[in-house]
Amino acid sequence: MSRRSRRAGGAAPPHGPALSAWVAVVLGSVVFVCSAPLTLSAVNRLTGIPNFGAPLTYGMLSAYSCSLLVLLVNWRGGPRELVRRSVLRAVAAYAVLIVALVVLFALGDARTERLRDLDTYYARAPYLREMIVLYLLGHTAATVAMCALCLKWGREVTGLLATGLRLIMTGAALDAVGFQLTKYTAVVARWTGHDLDPLSTEVAPPLAALAALVFCAGFVLPRLLPPAVAHWRSVGDHRRLGPLWSRIRFASTAPKPPAGWWRTPLDRLRWREVAIHDALLALAPYFDDAVRERALAAAVDAGRGPHQARVAAEAAMLADAVRRAAVHELPSGPASAHRLHATEVAGTDGLVELARELATTPLLDTVSEGTVRAFPG
Template structure:
């Protein structure tokens, strides 16, 4: 059990580290702060609930079962953090958000105070590290303390479930995916942890023994539910950056046919190769270098090659835009071969402007690259560099 809860705590903590990858800006964002607070408190719940931690806390304080109110207080604080996170996530007027946050903190602050006060009044001298909820289910004050923390946690999760269901109908994309993960985690917590705890405690009240639900079923299901919630918090926050990295990596790879054709004509300074450079950085350098190479090859553009390729594409039934791409790919491939062969630039080069130079971003360059990959005659230039072109560019 120690391994399960410590592992859950570690994954929880890693989630907060990912969200705080830019600490200076994160501390100014209430949503990021509340998300990290909820995740850190969730991690602390798992750390405090581990039998190894409970034993250490009890030994350190000299009070049997002191770890119980500490854990229950952490669970209540985590429940409050979930509600605060939801309030900040939902947004609205600042005054309203602040008022709702203060009310939630005050309510759960009173609950935590009640948990501590009930434990102080209770007679709980026998240390229980794994089955305290059921062992003391019929003990005065301990009974009320156990029921109180469970009710406080249930209230928070049920409110979260209701809001996630309602809000999930109104949003799309990463936010909806995050809400669904949170809802799945909350439902697993309700069914796997809370229902198991309530059932085991109620069985004790009725004179039965279903302690296994509390000691064996509830902890792993609570861990899994919390991890799903953690993923739900993190996904909407990290999805845009992850998507940008993925698109950068994809476009960098899709530009390879075009880059292989014109790379020897580029005079753009090459940055130091580093595997840790973000895909967007590598993509930006490749985009700049390709545009530099297109500029260097412009004196070799032949309108006759372009016109023949365009007419052939149109006769083949291709749409006008695709025919234009095919024509430009053929003209560019011809220009690259002429330059690589050391031929002189044309006396009257084409004044045609490539579609890839008319559109900002990489989409048009990717279209040209994919057309080159499909064109049978548009292979890569021979390995020798276009020294003549580079010399003229430098000159």
């Protein structure tokens, strides 16, 4: 993400995107439920008004279109007041649209119940035709606005966020061609005395569902994929640190973590990382520079690079420290001032390197936890 977009995004309301996402998901689900013939029939029967499910569905679709715009505005972020004004304008515009849909339905004559083809059956009926065109135009306006915002924002960002924006535009294109164009074509065909109803009743619904799925992927991918990848990597790092932990755990005095299946892979990795650093600190008095220097010279003679040679030498020094600590041997000589590479770098990469090298170094069996004698220094 560019510096500009990060700075703009940082000023956004902290809970705006999350709340907008939940609203969009709920409204999208309600639209598909409301548009089902069984739901339409039940709504008509409960209200006693033929086709009352139509303005309900159109209103929900308009609210869903508005929620996508609001979500995108909140997601992009920016100055708090600017975001607030943009959200209020979108909500106000679509609130007026929904009221207009209800008024037009009330003024029209829709006494014949139509559960699947209301758009085309009433395409030429006074007031009802305006209602049908108005809800389609409202949905089209939201699609165009989203694409314009995605195109503008897409020039400022890279990576997963840019991929998400492209998916949103792909969903918008599917919706425009698969839902909106087919609906417009079927309605206009009725105006000219032709019958292309299958476009509206058979083609539009599944393509609208596909477009909604791609929309969701575009919004969800940049938010959920990074933490999912982080947890997946945590699982791998936790496993790769296993050999190192099994050899030095006897030296750790870190408190045991609370047991429970609800602990995430990242939590487990963080605890293991802390416990390993605690064990390395306890073993530091046993570090012998002479062992490390001999191992370093041997690694260099074997043709290993400076970094690989250093890690191999530190693994050998750690192996020697583990051997002597496990049998309660007293440290000999002054404590080493050398710092392990694994303790100088953030994250687990350094520990994983050390674990890999240590796995190739012969070690004696260790003893129970917490048995390393503490020494000053």
